[in-house]
Amino acid sequence: MTSNNAETLFIDGAWAPAENGATRTIICPGTGEEVGTVSEGTPADARRAVAAAKRAFDDGAWRRTPAAERGDFLLRVAAEMGRRKAEFARAEALDTGKRLVEAEADMDDIASCFRYFGKIADSHPGRLVDAGNPAVISRVVYEPVGVCGLITPWNFPLLQASWKIAPALAAGNSFVIKPSELTPHTTLLIAEVLNDLGLPRGVANVVTGTGADVGAVLTSHEDVGMVSFTGGLATGRAIAESAAKTVKKIALELGGKNPNVIFPDADYDAALDNALNAGFLDSGLVCSAGTRLIVHESIARRFVDDLVERANSIVMGGPFDESAQTGPLISKEHRDKVTDYVNRGVAAGARLRCGGHWGGAEHEAGFFYAPTVLDECTRDNPAVQEEGFGPVITVETFRTEEEAIAIANDTMYGLSGAVWTTDMATANRVSRALQHGTVWINDYHPYIPQAEWGGFKMSGIGRELGPSGLEEYQQAKHIYHNTEPAVTGWFPKA
Ligand code: NAD
Numbered sequence: 236m237t238s239n240n241a242e243t244l245f246i247d248g249a250w251a252p253a254e255n256g257a258t259r260t261i262i263c264p265g266t267g268e269e270v271g272t273v274s275e276g277t278p279a280d281a282r283r284a285v286a287a288a289k290r291a292f293d294d295g296a297w298r299r300t301p302a303a304e305r306g307d308f309l310l311r312v313a314a315e316m317g318r319r320k321a322e323f324a325r326a327e328a329l330d331t332g333k334r335l336v337e338a339e340a341d342m343d344d345i346a347s348c349f350r351y352f353g354k355i356a357d358s359h360p361g362r363l364v365d366a367g368n369p370a371v372i373s374r375v376v377y378e379p380v381g382v383c384g385l386i387t388p389w390n391f392p393l394l395q396a397s398w399k400i401a402p403a404l405a406a407g408n409s410f411v412i413k414p415s416e417l418t419p420h421t422t423l424l425i426a427e428v429l430n431d432l433g434l435p436r437g438v439a440n441v442v443t444g445t446g447a448d449v450g451a452v453l454t455s456h457e458d459v460g461m462v463s464f465t466g467g468l469a470t471g472r473a474i475a476e477s478a479a480k481t482v483k484k485i486a487l488e489l490g491g492k493n494p495n496v497i498f499p500d501a502d503y504d505a506a507l508d509n510a511l512n513a514g515f516l517d518s519g520l521v522c523s524a525g526t527r528l529i530v531h532e533s534i535a536r537r538f539v540d541d542l543v544e545r546a547n548s549i550v551m552g553g554p555f556d557e558s559a560q561t562g563p564l565i566s567k568e569h570r571d572k573v574t575d576y577v578n579r580g581v582a583a584g585a586r587l588r589c590g591g592h593w594g595g596a597e598h599e600a601g602f603f604y605a606p607t608v609l610d611e612c613t614r615d616n617p618a619v620q621e622e623g624f625g626p627v628i629t630v631e632t633f634r635t636e637e638e639a640i641a642i643a644n645d646t647m648y649g650l651s652g653a654v655w656t657t658d659m660a661t662a663n664r665v666s667r668a669l670q671h672g673t674v675w676i677n678d679y680h681p682y683i684p685q686a687e688w689g690g691f692k693m694s695g696i697g698r699e700l701g702p703s704g705l706e707e708y709q710q711a712k713h714i715y716h717n718t719e720p721a722v723t724g725w726f727p728k729a
Contacts, residue, residue, distance in 0.1 A: 241273060243274045243419065244274050244280055245439070246283055246441075247287035251274075252274050253275050253280055254280055257274070259273055263332055265552070265556075265563045266332075266554075273420075278448050281413075281442050281452035284411040285411055285453070285456050285459055288382040288409040288410060289409070292381050296435040297409065297434070298408070301357070302357035306405060308404070308434070311432050312432060314346075315431075324339040326420040329420070330418040331562075332563040334552075334559055337562070341391060342393075344394055345397040347684050348684045352405040356705075358705075359709065360376075361375050372716040374714050378710055379406045379710075380708055381409075383408045383462075383463060385400065388415050388466040390565070392419075398465075402699075403463075405708070406708035411440040412439075415466075416445050422443075426439055454483075455477050461708070465487075467622075468693055474487070486696060487690075487697065488522070488690065489648075489694050490650070491622060491650030492622050493513075494529050495510055495513050495528050498531055503538075506538075506655040507542060511545055511549075518564060518626045523673065525651075526623060527646075542628070562603075570593070572624075573604050576618060576627065577591050577607055579618065583616045583617055584611070585611060590626065604625055604626060607625075607628070609629045611630065612631050636664070636665065639665065643669055650689075651671050651674070672689045672690045673686075686700060688704075
């Protein structure tokens with residue numbers, strides 16, 4: 236990978252510039268400084284990458300590699316990720332502006348993801364089916380889809396990529412990935428790792444560039460069998476429409492408006508600490524961020540006062556500032572969006588308890604936004620219903636369990652949510668009633684690669700991680716083998 240001479244398209248096993256020589260400068264959101272220059276791929280580059288991926292798939296070197304060996308390869312990727320963790324984490328921190336410790340944690344999670352799919356690569360060999368005829372061998376086998384178009388966002392660039400790359404390779408597919416144009420570097424590094432470890436030429440391709448130029452080719456090209464996308468709802472809808480024209484398989488991981496429900500019997504200190512973590516970790520730039528606090532009215536005043544006090548003391552800083560507890564937003568444009576979102580929430584009646592500003596003169600170099608609490612929100616406040624995608628917690632209160640559930644489900648999204656209570660029965664009832672793809676009881680944020688991740692309602696289609704995460708990249712084929720062929724007699728000879 237040669238970022239500084241901008242030959243960052245990885246197509247058919249070779250690094251190349253964009254066909255028109257275009258480049259883009261990547262800026263660190265924490266400092267405003269230039270991080271590097273990458274190629275700005277064009278539609279023609281994307282088509283070239285799809286052609287390479289198709290050739291590689293048709294050639295079969297990877298898809299015919301025994302699944303257990305594909306798994307071994309992914310285990311080697313996991314080991315290499317461990318070896319190069321510092322380099323990868325630094326690149327991720329520079330592109331995203333997130334704190335180095337958070338980027339390091341992401342790298343551990345990425346290695347775990349490759350390890351998990353490495354281990355289960357050969358776990359889905361298919362099954363025999365009783366056809367009701369002893370002469371028939373009927374079996375269902377799972378085959379790769381073909382060329383996968385993978386499109387990823389800027390908040391967890393390589394983590395989201397690994398949730399797609401690892402199962403796509405485990406299943407025997409080839410792929411073209413388009414990372415967010417804002418955060419491409421770690422996706423380029425992983426391509427380097429895959430290549431160095433000997434993945435056959437053309438199986439993995441990376442085209443850096445915009446959604447409109449590169450992404451749109453992946454979602455519309457007839458040789459792409461599947462699109463897996465992580466990003467915003469509006470983009471997800473556009474991708475679903477585009478992919479429908481060639482009837483592609485699609486997997487969509489979209490946004491969330493995630494409730495964090497606090498019952499009065501909850502462990503107070505743990506619930507408070509985790510409410511901060513839920514909403515402000517990574518500046519709230521987490522699809523599953525618990526930004527919708529729903530707290531029982533009997534403890535709401537104290538809980539929110541304490542939350543505001545703690546939020547006010549959160550230290551913001553750039554990726555390598557060891558005193559920092561949270562980082563910046565991704566860009567100036569994104570900060571403008573969060574500013575507008577908070578202003579609209581306040582205009583609709585929310586009470587601004589803290590934040591609501593960029594954080595003072597010392598934060599002018601990066602795109603910071605101070606941790607913000609919007610209290611006394613009504614359900615229809617736009618700040619409650621929209622995904623703000625920033626460090627902004629809205630507060631609503633409830634009286635009864637039924638009301639808490641109704642509020643938590645009153646959203647078009649359904650990605651994740653949490654319930655805090657020490658009562659087992661309440662925890663069980665509420666966790667089953669929440670219409671969200673992941674529910675935490677007395678915790679917030681942990682996920683494990685063995686368990687499915689994905690959204691109910693408008694938070695997405697399909698699942699990543701877990702056995703379903705592998706199945707997304709496979710298609711079932713029924714093979715009906717009659718070992719004693721016979722005349723059917725349906726159309727007798729005249
Ligand atoms: P985005 O939708 O703006 O962009 C995501 C990717 O799509 C980028 O690579 C972009 O270039 C590409 N893209 C844009 N338009 C396209 C088009 N027309 N065709 C094809 N590709 C196109 O999202 P973002 O701002 O980068 O990321 C933030 C969003 O991602 C948030 O809504 C967040 O909730 C969501 N997200 C969801 C999950 C999850 O697991 N559900 C995880 C992380 C982020």
